[in-house]
Amino acid sequence: CRPGFFKASPHSQSCSKCPPHSYTNEEASTSCVCEKDYFRRESDPPTMACTRPPSAPRNAISNVNETSVFLEWIPPADTGGRKDVSYYIACKKCISHAGVCEECGGQVRYLPRQIGLKNTSVMMVDLLAHTNYTFEIEAVNGVSSLSPGIRQYVSVNVTTNQAAPSPVTIVKKGKIAKNSISLSWQEPDRPNGIILEYEIKYFEKDQETSYTIIKSKETTITAEGLKPASVYVFQIRARTAAGYGVFSRRFEFETTPVFAASSDESQIPIIAVSVTVGVILLAVVIGFLLSGSCCECGCGRASSLCAVAHPSLIWRCGYSKAKQDPEEEKMHFHNGHIKLPGVRTYIDPHTYEDPNQAVHEFAKEIEASCITIERVIGAGEFGEVCSGRLKLPGKRELPVAIKTLKVGYTEKQRRDFLGEASIMGQFDHPNIIHLEGVVTKSKPVMIVTEYMENGSLDTFLKKNDGQFTVIQLVGMLRGIAAGMKYLSDMGYVHRDLAARNILINSNLVCKVSDFGLSRVLEDDPEAAYTTRGGKIPIRWTAPEAIAFRKFTSASDVWSYGIVMWEVVSYGERPYWEMTNQDVIKAVEEGYRLPSPMDCPAALYQLMLDCWQKDRNSRPKFEEIVNMLDKLIRNPSSLKTLVNASSRVSNLLSDHGPLGSGAYRSVGEWLEAIKMGRYTELFMENGYSSMDAVAQVTLEDLRRLGVTLVGHQKKIMNSLQEMKVQLINGMVPL
Incomplete structure (x- = not known):
């Protein structure tokens, strides 16, 4: 064969031209040499073209859900001429202020796998909360290992959110008696935030249907009232603002048996205790006789003596929880589960006689000198809204949003302005806007919150029309639903849930905001709710709330369905230019918004479920969160779109x-x-x-x-x- 041709076998009938990206300069060649930067595996036949590693994957996007991250990307533009392309995910944990990154290690799980991925998506779970990660997605093929060139990858930077703590793994027994067991334990390896309390569940072995739960803010407890010589099973879990972690494995401990005291020495402690009790009782009686009318004159120095002599006066003197450990609460369960309050209950600040008391109870006072105002970013009802920096002593500087109260305010305006802080300060959840504190002791009066770089969700979506994948949109909706579940669990009804009242940060994390509105139904031509912040359009409001002023979490679910429609339609105005009266009429007659263009059928069905006329038939926010989680875990379920011809009611x-x-x-x-x-x-x-x-x-x-x-x-x-x-x-x- 002449140069440029080869014959792989003497039995071949004729010479073959060198395949693409290969050559030969010699006669009688049995194979061709690959061009520079092109390669051939040993298993590749000589008739196959030389190939090269693929280019980097494209358009990688992320969706963060607490401590899990879903990555999705587009295949590389150049596969290198091969079909055996797969993907490898490198994970690095970064310390933002130091700019140092390290390998994530074996605790991170990859679903379905880290190496040899054939599909263009992966989920990482068991990440740390509030941590910066860099994920590098590299495309590889059969000749990637032969290339000495630079790796071709696309990187994605994410910050995880708050999450429930990991399980408690180390539990130690303390003092054990015939009727009690003392335990101590170590904080979870990954607390994922500040531990608010622990929940300890215990029961007699083989009697699991009848159990007791103790709540404690410490890492030690003593379980009392137990049976002698009996084995008890203990399980412990921790709670942060993000909720409860899972229970620990079972730990078994046995109480001591009963032994009859026979020696005289054993009686000494009992005699000593009896004498002590007698002396105390004698002092109490004498003190009562000397104090005369101490209980009649209120809660003076002798109140404790009054409490002993007149137990009915304990409540009057403020002893509402005598002998109760403030750090520990106990609940008993028998043959069934009683729902425990996982979070605090919302307290309406309007129930306070002095609104200033509510502000100081729920919001931290900040020194004005700690705040640097940088620029005005908007105007609120009460004054300007600015962005700036907050530097508290001993803490790193934070970007913040600052609402200011304009000069010349009335006392009512000040009270209304700070009312939102009294509400917001009660919430602690990654999908609720976080209150940093208030400035009330100097002027201007300010409310300081975390800064959300992308502003309100409706404006952000309009600016980025069509720029996000369905998974990203579902991630936004999941965040909003998680925030609303938290509010619902606390007993708070938002009443004004709309995309304009959702804020979004640079990581596309959505947070519910706007808690400062009063809501009064008035007889205006459009039957809209008038608030201090303007009119709330009827198009977001549930029918029973319009007709009967019946605001509940179920009416918030209706509003959430409208928010879903806004998100999928990239900020379209619900019901377009219809008047509020026309909207009320259409909804009452059974009309519902049609599916947005290119809307997954599963999402539209969830919208319709939220718009059930019977509020008891609407899903709860917990169910909505679970449903969206399933869709995120199974992206293929979002590929079925609503048929365009059936989009109209x-x-x-x-x-x-x-x-x-x-x-x-x-x-x-x-x-x-x-x-x-x-x-x-x-x-x-x-x-x-x-x-x-x-x-x-x-x-x-x-x-x-x-x-x-x-x-x-x-x-x-x-x-x-x-x-x-x-x-x-x-x-x-």
Whole structure:
């Protein structure tokens, strides 16, 4: 064979040309040499082209859910000429202030795997809370190991959120008696935040249906009232603001048996105790006789003596929990579970006679000198909203948002302004806006919160129309639902849940905000709720809240369904330009918002569940969070979209197609929505009347050649708006 050709075997009939990216400069070659930066595996046949490692994966995005991260990416543009492409995930844990990163180690789990991934997504679990991570996604193929070149990867930086603590693993027994067992334990390896309390569950072995729970803020407890010579099983779990961790494994301890005391020495402690008790009782009686009317004159120095002599006066003198350990609460369960309060109960600050007391109880006072105001970012009802920095002694500097109270305020305005801080200060959850503190002892009066870089969710979505994957949108919705579950568990009803009242940070973490509104139903023409912050549009409000002022967590669930619609439609206005009265009428008649364009069927069904007329039929926020978690864990369940032809409510079938009353011609309609360039296209393809246009689907638009997503949305939304108006009799048939 001449140069440029080869014969792999003497039995070959003819010479073969060197395959792509290979060559030979010699005659009678049995194989060809690969070009520079191209390689051939030993198992590759000589007739196969030389190949190279793939380029880096593209457009990697992340979704953070507490201490798990879901990564998704697009395959590399250049596969190197091979089909055996797989992916490898490198994980690094970074210390932000030092700029130092280290390997994550074996505690991180990868689902389905870290090496040899064939699909373009992976989930990392068991990460640390409040930690910066860098994930490097590298594409590899059969010749990657042969290349000495630089690794080709795409990196993603994320910060994990707060999460429930890991299990308690080390429990030690202390003093054990015939009727009690003392225990101590170590804090979980990964507390993932500040441990608020521990929950200790124990029961007699083989009697699991009848158990006792003790709550303690310390890492030691004593279980009392136990049976002698009996084995008891103990399990412990910790709670942070993010909720309870899982229970520890079972630890078994046995009480001592009963022994009868026989020696005289054994009686000495009993005699000593008896004498002591006698002396105390004698002192109490003498003290009572000397103090005369101590109980009549209130809670003076002799109150404790009064309490002994007159137990009924204990409550009057403020001894509401005599002999009760403030650090420890005990609950008993028998043949069933009683729901324990996992979080504190919300306290309405308006129940305080002095609103200043509520502010100081729930909000930390900050020295004005610790705050640096940098720029004005907006205007609130009470004054300017600024961004700035907060530097507290001994702590690192934080970016913050600062609401200020304008000069010349009245006492009522000050009270209303600080009322939001009294509410916000009671909440501690990664999906609720965090209150840093207030400034009330100097002017201007300020409320200081964490800074959310991307601002309000509705504005952010409009600016980034179509820029996120479905998984990212579901991650945003999951965060909002988790925050609302927390509020619901605390007994707080938000009443004004809307995308404009959700803030979003640079990691796409959504946080519920706006807790400072008063809500009074007034007889205005649009039947809107008037608040100190303006009118709350009816379109976010549940029917029973409009009709009967019945605000509950169930009405918040209705509002959450509207927020879902806003998120999936990238900030569209619910019910478009319909008036509030028309919205009330349509909803009362059973009309519900149609599915947004390209909406997964599972998400739209959840929206419809939230919009059940019977509020008892709506899902709870806990169920919503669980459902969204399942969708995130199984992304393929989001691939089924709502059929474009069924996006319109079935109520349309009762009214027939659009008539000519909306627009006199197709051209007039397209010109009105600034899409006149497509008039000729519609006419040429048989859409010459508005009746015909009414049946257009998204697939039809694509077939016609309307390829720009923004134009597709504008046309479909216009058609949808006309159909909604038709339902409400706004367009003549």
